[in-house]
Amino acid sequence: MFESLDPVVLARAQFAFTVSFHIIFPAFSIGLASFLAVLEALWLWTGREVFINLFNYWLKIFAIAFGMGVVSGIVMSYQFGTNWSVFSDKTGPVLGPLMAYEVLTAFFLEAGFLGVMLFGLKRVGPKLHFMATLMVAIGTLMSAFWILSANSWMHTPAGYAVNADGQFVAADWFKLIFNPSFPYRLVHMVLAAYLTTSLVVGAVGAYHLLKNSRQPGARMMFSMAMWMLMIVAPIQIFAGDLHGLNTLEHQPAKVMAMEGHYQSHPDGAPFILFGLPDQDAAVVRYALEIPKLSSLILKHSLDAPLAGLDTVPREDWPPVPITFWSFRIMVGLGLLMAALGFLGLWVRWRGRLYDSRPTHRFALMMGPAGFVAVLAGWVTTETGRQPFTVFGLLRTVDSVSPLAAPAVASSLIAFVIVYFAVFIAGTVYILRLMAHPPHHGEEGPPGETPARAAGITPAPAIATRRLG
Numbered sequence: 001m002f003e004s005l006d007p008v009v010l011a012r013a014q015f016a017f018t019v020s021f022h023i024i025f026p027a028f029s030i031g032l033a034s035f036l037a038v039l040e041a042l043w044l045w046t047g048r049e050v051f052i053n054l055f056n057y058w059l060k061i062f063a064i065a066f067g068m069g070v071v072s073g074i075v076m077s078y079q080f081g082t083n084w085s086v087f088s089d090k091t092g093p094v095l096g097p098l099m100a101y102e103v104l105t106a107f108f109l110e111a112g113f114l115g116v117m118l119f120g121l122k123r124v125g126p127k128l129h130f131m132a133t134l135m136v137a138i139g140t141l142m143s144a145f146w147i148l149s150a151n152s153w154m155h156t157p158a159g160y161a162v163n164a165d166g167q168f169v170a171a172d173w174f175k176l177i178f179n180p181s182f183p184y185r186l187v188h189m190v191l192a193a194y195l196t197t198s199l200v201v202g203a204v205g206a207y208h209l210l211k212n213s214r215q216p217g218a219r220m221m222f223s224m225a226m227w228m229l230m231i232v233a234p235i236q237i238f239a240g241d242l243h244g245l246n247t248l249e250h251q252p253a254k255v256m257a258m259e260g261h262y263q264s265h266p267d268g269a270p271f272i273l274f275g276l277p278d279q280d281a282a283v284v285r286y287a288l289e290i291p292k293l294s295s296l297i298l299k300h301s302l303d304a305p306l307a308g309l310d311t312v313p314r315e316d317w318p319p320v321p322i323t324f325w326s327f328r329i330m331v332g333l334g335l336l337m338a339a340l341g342f343l344g345l346w347v348r349w350r351g352r353l354y355d356s357r358p359t360h361r362f363a364l365m366m367g368p369a370g371f372v373a374v375l376a377g378w379v380t381t382e383t384g385r386q387p388f389t390v391f392g393l394l395r396t397v398d399s400v401s402p403l404a405a406p407a408v409a410s411s412l413i414a415f416v417i418v419y420f421a422v423f424i425a426g427t428v429y430i431l432r433l434m435a436h437p438p439h440h441g442e443e444g445p446p447g448e449t450p451a452r453a454a455g456i457t458p459a460p461a462i463a464t465r466r467l468g
Contacts, residue, residue, distance in 0.1 A: 035224075085401040230345050264310055329373070
């Protein structure tokens with residue numbers, strides 16, 4: 001039944017499917033862990049019950065998202081030994097230690113303090129509990145550091161040598177870890193995680209404000225989310241521009257695919273807003289263009305020449321249609337995030353933040369946008385690296401295990417069935433938790449209660465502080 005299928009395509013599809021499920025959970029948990037640390041810090045600083053209520057409300061959601069991310073990550077990693085054994089053999093001396101560093105630092109830090117964070121408020125006291133929350137938040141960021149360092153090395157390999165067995169080995173660990181694209185990708189991903197969390201928090205707050213605009217927890221989470229969007233979305237646009245310039249320097253074919261530039265433009269390249277890339281004919285059909293704008297964005301000059309894919313061997317072309325459209329989805333959603341942030345600032349200035357129903361509906365619709373943008377960004381960068389697993393050095397077709405198509409297809413079908421069953425159930429449960437507003441005396445996962453359970457009675461002078 002599956003004999004006629006390409007095992008390389010099936011192996012890529014399986015990895016794309018599992019990593020697409022996995023990446024949305026770390027993207028959410030990285031931002032949510034930092035949000036929880038901020039909420040607990042604000043509770044300790046102000047003594048206001050609304051912050052510990054929100055902390056306990058989102059802690060339950062974090063616990064589920066974190067667990068689903070761990071499970072999906074473990075399953076995903078097995079594929080390196082099953083479907084990608086040649087890749088694992090060639091890159092193991094480089095990527096293996098980076099993954100080990102992630103486990104020894106980030107994962108151990110998260111695992112060591114997660115139990116205290118989830119179950120320890122009454123047992124260890126508020127200050128030590130806050131330290132545990134802070135360590136979990138730092139652990140999620142350290143995890144992003146090592147994972148993105150490893151992935152970035154695959155895009156911009158540096159600091160390596162090749163031994164007699166054809167394996168990549170470390171020649172300079174500093175250059176290898178801090179490879180040319182790593183700083184840009186780390187900043188871009190962390191900001192994306194914060195935006196993803198802000199959009200979810202804002203959507204939940206907007207949902208409850210639409211039902212009751214006087215609900216204090218909904219007011220606070222919506223206000224904090226709008227501040228975060230207004231500040232971070234423009235920074236993300238700027239960081240994305242720097243990341244694009246770095247990609248142009250080190251992976252020009254990826255940028256050519258993102259821009260849809262099959263042909264070179266010696267006197268200024270247009271920015272193609274929309275169109276239908278035709279890979280066989282090497283043309284973007286029905287293109288809607290803005291003349292010279294691509295040269296202005298990428299070279300900061302209207303007449304700057306830009307090379308096209310006609311300067312790249314055909315066998316090294318990325319799949320332009322997928323890369324082209326995923327890039328536009330990511331950018332379009334990023335602009336909508338910035339628009340929502342500034343709309344929130346506008347209605348806040350007018351004193352309508354908590355009763356502007358159009359703003360709340362917009363925020364509610366944008367709730368999933370961060371996840372979609374993260375997936376679109378991942379598709380852009382990974383398909384843009386093709387046809388290589390290690391850019392310019394190791395081709396994808398030379399990285400797979402010697403497996404027949406039926407073996408890969410059967411495991412792919414099993415993953416699809418299990419993932420949809422398990423993760424749809426988990427997502428439905430998270431949505432059910434979000435459907436209930438945070439309330440007075442909100443309990444955490446094990447029955448933790450807010451301030452009085454920890455033995456804290458805020459001073460009246462402190463408790464009267466307010467945040468916008």
